[in-house]
Amino acid sequence: xxxxxxxxxxxxxxxxxxxxxxxxxxxxxxxxxxxxxxxxxxxxxxxxxxxxxxxxxxxxxxxxxxxxx
Numbered sequence: 001x002x003x004x005x006x007x008x009x010x011x012x013x014x015x016x017x018x019x020x021x022x023x024x025x026x027x028x029x030x031x032x033x034x035x036x037x038x039x040x041x042x043x044x045x046x047x048x049x050x051x052x053x054x055x056x057x058x059x060x061x062x063x064x065x066x067x068x069x
Contacts, residue, residue: 001026004052022054031056 003026006014014022022032031038032054041047041057049060 001029001047001051003027003054026051026054031059033059 003023006022011022018032020032025032026038029037029039034056036056036058038050038054038056041050046057046060049055049064053060055063
């Protein structure tokens, strides 16, 4: 999965905030929040969200609600 493209300033801000590289985490198919495998998603919208936020399906469901995506 490819991470979404963000402005370098935003990317640096995210990396500083989470103390990790969002790009490296997404490229490794790991959740940015829980650190677990992030390869199974309910639909294409959830896959797209992962490329933006780095959240696995379970964490997306917790953040957005399980029926919002």
